[in-house]
Amino acid sequence: MATADQATDNQLMNGADILVKSLVDHDVEVIFAYPGGASMPLHQALTRYKDRIRTILPRHEQGGSFAAQGYARTTGKPGICMATSGPGATNLVTAIADAKLDSIPIIAITGQVPTANIGLDAFQETPIVEICRSITKHHFLVTDINDIPRVMKEAFYVATTGRPGPVLVDMPKDIQNSACVPDWDAPMELPGYFVEERTAQPEQIKQVAAAIKLAKRPLIYAGGGIISSDSSDELRELVHKTGIPTTMTVMGLGALPNDDPLSMDMLGMHGSAYANWAIRDCDLLIALGVRFDDRVTGRIAAFAEHAKIIHIDIDPSEINKIKEAHIPIVSDVKPALQELNKIVEPKEDIAEWVEQCQTWKRDYPFKYDTQFEGITQQHAISELSRLTQDRKTIISVGVGQHQMWAAQFYKFKDPRTWMSSSGLGTMGFGLPAAMGAQAAHPDALVIDIDGDGSLQMNIQELACCYCENLPVKVLLLNNQHLGMVVQWEDRFHKGNRAHTYLGPTHHAEATGDGDTKYAEERYPDFVTIAKGYGIGAATVRDKADLVAALEEMINHDGPYVLDVQVPYQEQVLPMIPSNHTVDDMIIE
């Protein structure tokens, strides 16, 4: 991949150019980069490669790093972000930790103070590699200009192979500015990194097929591993060949189309009642690219307690970490499913079980009060889903109630059309992630379904959307509260409001004394804010106006914020309270 162009063979290059040239050689099309003192040479180099790499200037380094995630999540290719040393670098930390938990391949490049100043508490110095050790898949502090081609090769290789994850490359300024004749063919030095060995053995696949053959109540539990290994087709083949009902994690949505009769939708704390009941009653759980997260399992001992568990994951440390597997398989899920599909037999003896699953699904669907006179969050999402089904649409979300409702009510048909900060749960994820997805898919309709709390954590990126011509739409479900925390306050803390109202503190809602369904004195004015950034905006409250408002947003030429006024007492249901079991599920 990183072979030199004829033109640059044996040419003296500075470190910044070598790094940027490495990006070009790794087919990087776009980088989200915010300059500063220690990364200026890199930015100067980016201008020299501007016909090969688009540089997008976010308005906050965190926005840039989540945009890189948005790019990676929707393409499967590594997302690249860059920041200067010190505060620039520390502003990347949240998105790096986020990428680690959700296994997203990003490469974060940071400027660093000159090597001679490292350790001297220099201006804008932070030991960013030290800070990021436990939240990166791998990290480099480049101390020799000759290492750059090898380090970049290793960075891309580690980020994108095996279980993907974030890689940090810290580049001192003197390395960027010094020069050498780069050795583009320097071999990688990764004696401790063995991904190529991780493929299921034929005996293991036979074991899986045999277990499926014996099962009376099998269930597939599919996660982000299906998405990141691009195995949706293989999964669909398995599901249709065997007829086994399939539930997905929040990271796995899109693996199986929402309208597939065998889709049991999302499981877990706010998953469907039918998925959670199926987990409770199944006798074989086929866990594919999942990690038994606590938001999925609730109290672990009671999770799938009657089931034999097949666990296929590429990361050996996920096997037996939370739940012991009866058939543990360390493998890339894609070849494992390909092999399994060759030998697995149709299940003709599970009609009763499938019928049971479908009855639950019919009788206990995700639902909301359709009679409410205003617009509920669920209604807004359902309508958006209906209006966008026929076009290429990518959805991102912030974190909280709106995130769960989007997972429940938006009908995802394909992988990589849905982005959620799932493991880390980072508010403010939605807008920048949408920005990155839009940069990767200029022709797609990219919509950030957001809350008013989450949006304000990275609202500055509206400027980036405007200035870089990224026509991202924001469907703002604005209830003036931190809705998920409010829900827990109302359920578990007698409604005592503890800093969960986002308007002025003298308002009645701040102390939970509001007596209307809506927080009436609205703050801030998102339409004015959006207009200040130069982008389209409107607010809507009447149910009758919703569809027209959504259509205006969808068809708007350029970025747009639709401020939807929604009530704040709505709760995300079903709900299995933390560390409880499916039998404690709150349905109504």
Place this chain on the structure above:
Amino acid sequence: MRHVLSAVVQNVPGVLSHISGMLASRGYNIDSLAVGETETPNLSRMTFVVVGDERVLEQVRKQLEKIVTVVQVDDVSAHEHVERDLMLLKVKSPPGGQRSEIRELVDIFRGRIVDVGHDEIMIEISGRETKIEAFIERMRPYGITELVRTGRIAMVRGRNDEDASTDGPQLHDSSIRKYLK
């Protein structure tokens, strides 16, 4: 259960910090940790004593292996092996007095007196943890003024019989050779 794990790691800056940080942040109980270079200059070896059940051991091992700079991890305590601690200890020993008594104990424990001061002596002793502990107890009555110990190091014993081919950890030959050349 007590396990002795041995890890071959790339000799790069930060690898010790990375590993000790991982162990701490995941809450593993590490009794001892020793690091040193190996016969090949670009690899170091770390020896850990981990306390926990099989499940904990499996996780510690897999989490170690997941670190990119960790080349190989072996459970030394799963094989016939030799374990050693090294200790330096200063004990009060005024001229005359009980010096000869201390010397006798040092001989019994196969230690060595490496420095003699005006009223204290420094002793070097190595051996299994239990022996070291016993020696400390014997010295206590004389007044220990300073004590320093290395972490545990361990090595699997050589093979004695012919069909013990599965005994002892084998290096991931290809990968390490590739790295060394």
